[in-house]
Amino acid sequence: MVGLASAAMAEEITIATVNNGDMVRMQSLAPQWEQATGNKINWVVLEENVLRQNVTTDISTGGGQYDVMTIGTYEAPIWGANDWLVSLNDGMAEDWDADDLLPAIRGGLTVDGTLYAAPFYGESSMVMYRTDLMEKAGLEMPEAPTWQFIREAAAAMTDRDNDINGICARGKAGWGENMAFLSAMANSFGARWFDMDWNAQFDSPEWKETLTFYLDMMNESGPAGAANNGFNENLTLFQQGKCGMWIDATVAASFVTNPADSTVADKVGFALAPDTGLGKRGNWLWAWSLAIPASSEKVDVAKDFISWATGKGYTELVAENEGWANVPPGTRTSLYENQAYLDAAPFAEMTLKSINSADPQNPSVQEVPYTGIQFVAIPEFAGIATQVGQLFSDALAGNRSADEALNAAQELTTEEMEAAGY
Incomplete structure (x- = not known):
């Protein structure tokens, strides 16, 4: 996919993410986005507890260190309601397809109809x-x-x-x-x-x-x-x-x-x-998701990266490089309708069943x-x-x-x- 921002002057964006396996893989594949768009990424990869501390401090003080943050289903609605995050309701790539997101996962990242983070992978x-x-x-x-x-x-x-x-x-x-x-x-x-x-x-x-x-x-x-x-x-x-x-x-x-x-x-x-x-x-119910802090001055480039990393094309890229069993799970309906994935992933059905059985509105x-x-x-x-x-x-x-x-x-x-x- 040629990026939305490719015509503009090349930019460097800073992305904060967690050192989990799927994100490490995203980092290894990201040069393909850099090549297609001419943009560069400065990665900040941290252990889970440290990441949470850093991005929370940065966003609550308007620090502006990051253009894309990896956050979860806990932070997204709270920070979105505080106007600390950029809306993803528009400006995403044309083929990104918000309607394909699993309703339980999308709902957890939405406040009053506004989507504040794009799920990279979802889980129960x-x-x-x-x-x-x-x-x-x-x-x-x-x-x-x-x-x-x-x-x-x-x-x-x-x-x-x-x-x-x-x-x-x-x-x-x-x-x-x-x-x-x-x-x-x-x-x-x-x-x-x-x-x-x-x-x-x-x-x-x-x-x-x-x-x-x-x-x-x-x-x-x-x-x-x-x-x-x-x-x-x-x-x-x-x-x-x-x-x-x-x-x-x-x-x-x-x-x-x-x-x-x-x-x-x-x-x-x-x-x-x-x-x-x-x-x-x-x-439980969780999604590690990509969001843009309101303090970022590179929103268009950040949206382009998020469209790439959380879109269907990225799923196909991982499948091509690592096999269908290793694509980021739990975010899109289309993945659980894809026979190649179902055949390769013996855990697919149990994952979907677990996600669908989680009820954040009535947890206890x-x-x-x-x-x-x-x-x-x-x-x-x-x-x-x-x-x-x-x-x-x-x-x-x-x-x-x-x-x-x-x-x-x-x-x-x-x-x-x-x-x-x-």
Whole structure:
């Protein structure tokens, strides 16, 4: 595609992104856009927690460091409503096709009819498991497992002598790391962050059950040092054959089934995120997306890059270079109607099912005053959940009990919310 901005003088844009596999691939393919348009990219590639901190500081102060930011479903509506982001309702490439975006994903990036970010890949979460180890344990994974089954299977699959952990799950502190996992898990146990009057709920029996279950399961069957493991660390463990099961982002499926990267590529099965029979599964909804801060002075070039990176042509480019199984998933209806993709990606159906089953409007069993599944869509959430994540990570490391972590979480969340005027 020849860029919209190719006729103009060549520009350099600065793009901030996360060091996840799909973005690393985008970076490696971007010279094709540079060649077609004559423009250049200055890349700033950061670990997830650091990226969030940097772009949040930059956008809230109007710093103007970046022309394109990689942000998520949490930031897009809040920042869009604050007029911190440029609307993508117009100025995108003609063939970009906003109507092809999956409704659940598009809805999460839209405020009052204005799209503020273009999804690069969309995800929910699900169970990825070793079919050989499940068989060896004499068990069969249901399509829709319960947490109790997961815990029992994890114990049966654990083989400490051969460095195989029955379960890998996020323990690294961060609102988008362990708190994404635990908030979604808590929903399925009937817990919630706040009641209808915005009172913190960490002193509820549901949260105690969630955290105690998680800690016990991880202590029984999780890897050593689990409190330091986030998405990327657990991905590596799974690829090395050291996890019986891993509950995490659906986007990881292409990485665990790719023989070039994964020693267990031909032994992976998929199931829906677990539940406790209360009507909610422990899966989330997220899209890593590209957005333009209002402080950018290169909006046209930025829109041209975003059109390229999130369009159907980019999907075909990845398919051509890396195979259909490795294209960015979870954003477009057309991908899930493409037989070449469905044939190449054994996880496609489970990914779509997981995305479609996530309900950010009604995340918990109980009524809540907020939207968001693995996050609460209020500006204060990131700061609060980062601190709570540290408490829960400390509990996993054995530095405090579940009760101590929950009491401290209740106290700090109450203080922060009162100070914010809720």
